[in-house]
Amino acid sequence: MTYNILQIANAMGVRLPGRSVRPIDTLLTDSRSLSCAETTLFFALHTDSNDGHKYIRDLYNKGVRAFAVDYWNPEWRDMEADFLVTPDGTLKALQKLAGFHRHRDNKKKTLAITGSRGKTTLKEWLFEMTGDDMTVIRSPRSYNSQIGVPLSLWLTDDSTDLAVIEAGISKPGEMSALTDMIDPDIAVLTNILDDHADSFISTETKCREKAILMRNVGTAIFCADNQMINKIVRENLHDADAALAWSLTGREDAELNFSADTDANGHTQLTISDLQRRKATAKLPLNDPHSLENACHAAAVLAALGYSADSIAKKLSLLRPVNTRTDVLEGIKGSLIIRDHYISDIDTLIPAIDFMERRLSENSKSTLIIDSLCESDPDYSRLAQILVNRHIDALIIVGAVNESIPASLSNSVEEFKSYDNALTLANDISAYKINVDERTILIKGDNPELDRVAEALQARRHETVLEVNLDNLVENYNFYRRKLINESTGIVCMVKASGYGAGSYEPARTLQSQGAAYLAVAVLDEGVDLRKAGITMPIMVLNPRVVNYDQLFAYSLEPEIFSFEELEAIVSNARRLGISHYPVHIKLDTGMHRLGFIGEEIPRLIGLLEAQKCVEPVSVFSHLAAADDPAMDDYTLEQFEKFDKWSAMLREKWPAMKRHILNSTGITRFPDKQYEMVRLGICLYGIATMNDHSQEGLRPVSALRTSIIALRDWPAGTTIGYNRKGVCKSNSRIATIPIGYADGINRHLGNGGMQVGINGHRCPTIGNICMDACMIDVTGCGDDVHVGDSVEIFGYDIPVSELSDTLGTIPYEILTSVSTRVKRVYFRE
Ligand SMILES: *Cc1c(COP(=O)(O)O)cnc(C)c1O
Numbered sequence: 123m124t125y126n127i128l129q130i131a132n133a134m135g136v137r138l139p140g141r142s143v144r145p146i147d148t149l150l151t152d153s154r155s156l157s158c159a160e161t162t163l164f165f166a167l168h169t170d171s172n173d174g175h176k177y178i179r180d181l182y183n184k185g186v187r188a189f190a191v192d193y194w195n196p197e198w199r200d201m202e203a204d205f206l207v208t209p210d211g212t213l214k215a216l217q218k219l220a221g222f223h224r225h226r227d228n229k230k231k232t233l234a235i236t237g238s239r240g241k242t243t244l245k246e247w248l249f250e251m252t253g254d255d256m257t258v259i260r261s262p263r264s265y266n267s268q269i270g271v272p273l274s275l276w277l278t279d280d281s282t283d284l285a286v287i288e289a290g291i292s293k294p295g296e297m298s299a300l301t302d303m304i305d306p307d308i309a310v311l312t313n314i315l316d317d318h319a320d321s322f323i324s325t326e327t328k329c330r331e332k333a334i335l336m337r338n339v340g341t342a343i344f345c346a347d348n349q350m351i352n353k354i355v356r357e358n359l360h361d362a363d364a365a366l367a368w369s370l371t372g373r374e375d376a377e378l379n380f381s382a383d384t385d386a387n388g389h390t391q392l393t394i395s396d397l398q399r400r401k402a403t404a405k406l407p408l409n410d411p412h413s414l415e416n417a418c419h420a421a422a423v424l425a426a427l428g429y430s431a432d433s434i435a436k437k438l439s440l441l442r443p444v445n446t447r448t449d450v451l452e453g454i455k456g457s458l459i460i461r462d463h464y465i466s467d468i469d470t471l472i473p474a475i476d477f478m479e480r481r482l483s484e485n486s487k488s489t490l491i492i493d494s495l496c497e498s499d500p501d502y503s504r505l506a507q508i509l510v511n512r513h514i515d516a517l518i519i520v521g522a523v524n525e526s527i528p529a530s531l532s533n534s535v536e537e538f539k540s541y542d543n544a545l546t547l548a549n550d551i552s553a554y555k556i557n558v559d560e561r562t563i564l565i566k567g568d569n570p571e572l573d574r575v576a577e578a579l580q581a582r583r584h585e586t587v588l589e590v591n592l593d594n595l596v597e598n599y600n601f602y603r604r605k606l607i608n609e610s611t612g613i614v615c616m617v618k619a620s621g622y623g624a625g626s627y628e629p630a631r632t633l634q635s636q637g638a639a640y641l642a643v644a645v646l647d648e649g650v651d652l653r654k655a656g657i658t659m660p661i662m663v664l665n666p667r668v669v670n671y672d673q674l675f676a677y678s679l680e681p682e683i684f685s686f687e688e689l690e691a692i693v694s695n696a697r698r699l700g701i702s703h704y705p706v707h708i709k710l711d712t713g714m715h716r717l718g719f720i721g722e723e724i725p726r727l728i729g730l731l732e733a734q735k736c737v738e739p740v741s742v743f744s745h746l747a748a749a750d751d752p753a754m755d756d757y758t759l760e761q762f763e764k765f766d767k768w769s770a771m772l773r774e775k776w777p778a779m780k781r782h783i784l785n786s787t788g789i790t791r792f793p794d795k796q797y798e799m800v801r802l803g804i805c806l807y808g809i810a811t812m813n814d815h816s817q818e819g820l821r822p823v824s825a826l827r828t829s830i831i832a833l834r835d836w837p838a839g840t841t842i843g844y845n846r847k848g849v850c851k852s853n854s855r856i857a858t859i860p861i862g863y864a865d866g867i868n869r870h871l872g873n874g875g876m877q878v879g880i881n882g883h884r885c886p887t888i889g890n891i892c893m894d895a896c897m898i899d900v901t902g903c904g905d906d907v908h909v910g911d912s913v914e915i916f917g918y919d920i921p922v923s924e925l926s927d928t929l930g931t932i933p934y935e936i937l938t939s940v941s942t943r944v945k946r947v948y949f950r951e
Contacts, residue, residue: 123147123223123279127188127204130163133222134190134215136206144188144204149216149276151269153177155476157511159185165212166191167269170603171637174212190215213268220272221303230282232275233423234304236289236297236332237312240416243444244312245286246465247420251437252427256283262469267291271300277469284427289335293321297334308426309336310343310419311351326350333358341366341426343419346376368422370414378425380418390414394421394434402431404438417441445568448477450628450948453579457558458486459565461576466493466567468504475512478564480631483656486560487515489537491547491575493567494522502527506534518556520544520572544571551578586828586861588940589917590624592632592950594821598806599636601819605789611796612639614782616803617652618664619644623937624807624824625946627655634659639799646670649679662707665717671695675704680740684709684717689730689737696736705740710768712744712761712783721764724771732775741780741799742769750787750811762795790816809922809933825917826940830880832858833900833909841889842897847873848889854901857885859913862894866939867915868929872896875928879919881906 124147131138148162153174156162164186166174178189178198187203190212194205208215224232233248235241249260259282261274267290278285289300314329322328329350336342338360346352346367352375356365369376383391390406392414406417417438424434445463453459458481462474471492482488495505506528509517516537519527524540532538537557541547548571550556563579565572602613615638616622621629630641630652641661643649646669649661654677662680671692674681683689683706696704708727711718719727731739744765748754762783769781780798786805789796791812807824810817835855842848842856850856859878863869872891877884878898883906888899900907916922922933929936 123276124161127163127206130219131206134206134208134218136190136208136215138204138206140204142204146188149219149273150181150186151216151273152476153181154479155472156181156184156186157472157508160187162186163188163190163206165216167212167216168192169266169269170600171635216269216272217299217303220275221305224275224278224285224303224305227280229280230278230285231307231427232285232287232304233308233310234287234289234300234306234335235310235312236291236335237310238315238328240312240412240419241288241290242446243413244310244416244419245288246444247416247441248286248423250441251420251424252284257281258284258286260286260469261288262473267300268296271303275303291331294327294331297331301335301337304335306335306339308341308343308423309339310423311336311355312419313345313348313415314351326354329354330358336364339364343367343422343426345369345415345418346373347371366422366426368418370418378422380421382414392417392421392435392438394418394425394431394438396425396429396431396434398430400431402435404435406438407441408443413441413443442568446951448474448950449576450481451576451580452945453558453561453563455558456560457579458562459576459579460563461573462564462566463568464566466569467495468501468508471505471566472508474564474566475508475514478562479512480635481656482562483654486562488513489516489518489558489561489563490514491518491520491563491565491572493520493544493569493572500526502531506531509534516557516561518547520547520567520575521569544569544575548574548578551575585831586826586865587945587947588623588625589825589827590628590946590948591821591823591825592628592948594808594823595624595629595632595806596636597821598808598823599633599638599802602786602789602800602802602805605793606800607793607796610798612780612799614638614640614642614662614799614801615806616642616801618642618648618803619938620648620942622804622807622824622934623940625948626652627657628946628948630655630657630659642801643679646674646679650677653677653679660705672699675699675701680705680707682707682709682717682743683737683739684711684719686723686726686730689727693730693734693736697734702735703738704736706737708739708742708772708779710742710744710765712764712768713757714745714747716745718744719768721768724768728772728775739772739776739779741782742772743782743799743801746783746785746788749785749791758792762792787811804934804937807937809937811933822917822921824922824937824940826861826915826944827917828859828861828913828915830857830898830900830907830909830911830913831860831895833907843872843889844892845890848897850888850899852901854888854899855903855907856888857898857900857907857913858895859898860895861915861944862892862896864893864941865944866941867891867896868939870929871925876915876925877920879914880911882919883907884920 124145126143126145128138145161146163150162150164151167164181182201190206190208192211194207235244245260249258252258259277274287287304291297311332316325333355342364343366344351344355346369367376368378368380370380370382378395381393385391391403392406393403395401421434447463449461451459460478464470517535518539520541565576615633617626617630620626642664644665646663649663664682709718711720746758765783773779782799784800786803789800808820808822810820836850838850838852840850861867869891872887874886877886883903885898885900887896889897914920922936926933926936
């Protein structure tokens, strides 16, 4: 949709100086996603982690000429662009504009989905089920509805029949703004979970907030079997006739009565009815209760849209599970593979390309492997435009009809290939017929055959992986952001020891985009690797040791200074290279007695620092020796006292110097000592260090997994493994898993020393741990165990602390002992 800037200014209630009629068709909120600069309006948003106003100059240099801002900054005076200074902030203005656009014509219907679970699946299913009959727009993947909903509404135009919008909220008060914008014709409340995952005081409050979406709707869809939802939604409806609730238990007040049965093969048979009370039965291809609930909601929506029971049943029997997972994998020949399982169409391709671009290093080329677009009439010219704008180097399209591919698409990239099916492509990759050297390769689409392509590209097919959940890393980071008393306190994220074993690059990338203040690495090489991989945020090096100073400066790595010798070395090297005001961090030894300056050295330190211009102290810090031990709090308080006194001496000369002393445990135990920065380590990776509930809500990040490669039954008395240390006490079933002490499994964990998780059962080791394998007694699983089944060593079912307790050590050592030969696999949902 195109408007001119004056229409937009009017819609947002902003006065536009001058008489610009600049056409605008794209709204941008994330500067990294820029594609067509001339017709883009950039909204400089303030989010928890970032401030869009910082990117205005850069975007101007890239050709953007229209900006919505919170305030006018005279530094922008030289720019020949339209600035819309919004009276109530840019987010409100964006929402106002979306509301205006939504109400511009009344032909299209809007359908909003809220609830705790199933929103995305339901949205995708409705898109699939109605897409053949009408023009449907749906919200792309989005993490923040307050921004995502207006951008989704903007995607609608004159040809849109139905807009399917996910309206997720995480805080009280958010739903009202969404409701005003979407003004839904149909709204669905999927369910309300009592999960405390957000900031609502009670489940009922959460339900009431979500029910706001249904205030004025034409049709409100919900499950009448949920008593709380049934009651609250009906009380809140403006018009009682708007309710269209379904029930699987024959409730009398339900408008739609459905029933579900399981047939002899274990398949669910769902009988649904339409508005005329005609009935039809569908065999659901999915069997779990969540899918059944989603299917009932979908059936009710189709009924509301006027579909007959027969056609609803036909569509239900074609449903597939929706996979929104994205994996990042190491590929052959130095390539990086991003496997996005989410459906392939142009709207969901854009966020996937954003995700890939953040992982592109400077000289690496990009390849897009995409399943034929799932739209019935794919807009290849729009795809071509995106490929050109986003500088994609190669395109491989799978399963598209060749005649329908226009030359504009094949010419939009350096290399173009088209394949009938994914398996031929996988074979060509295995035969090295496809150029993948150092490429970043995005594989997009829900066709399961694309997994074979990803497999063919994968470096080593190890059965043992350390699986790293980047979503949970973000959750944990935000958990600590909420624990900060002062919003401006910065978080230094510790990625030393290769991110506590989780690998440093992907976590660093993720934390950089979350707006963390600093990364901290232990040694220079870790920092250099991060810079080479494209990490641009500030990095401090905690333990520079013998340092290659040229590299330190060249890669902008900020050292900690803990002794006079070190200060002298860095100053003389900076002088040699003509460097001045290089940022350094002063370490004080307040009680750890490892590294750092002590009180009586500070006057001399100040003197030396003042006598030179090569380095500049930007922060002063210290480390607690016993932050997690309440019995030693007296000692900790003495450390704080020294820190306050000594840092004040330095700050008298350098008042802007930031102070930091708290590690993860300290942040919650001593909140009044958060100062200007805190250093978040082990808890970022989801490991709790206290048993006092203060860290409840942390989520596991790393899971060490392998799978069963052999399985056999042995009679009582059989011995297992080296030196016959394992003995089957009764007739036993023994599994072999390919992980041993060379992977980091301590030999003390053999002979029953640890239990692993298999299909929800806990099973002990039997016999000694071997170098590359160990044996597990899976007798307790009965028949619920097979070759190929996944085995968890630690992560979700087996906490890391269980292993560290057994070994008399701490979780830190378990995490950092997983050997580098174990492949790290990253994913986000
Ligand atoms: C490792 C480290 C931290 C983080 O400690 P956690 O207990 O993992 O939170 C903080 N500061 C310094 C100096 C460290 O070396």
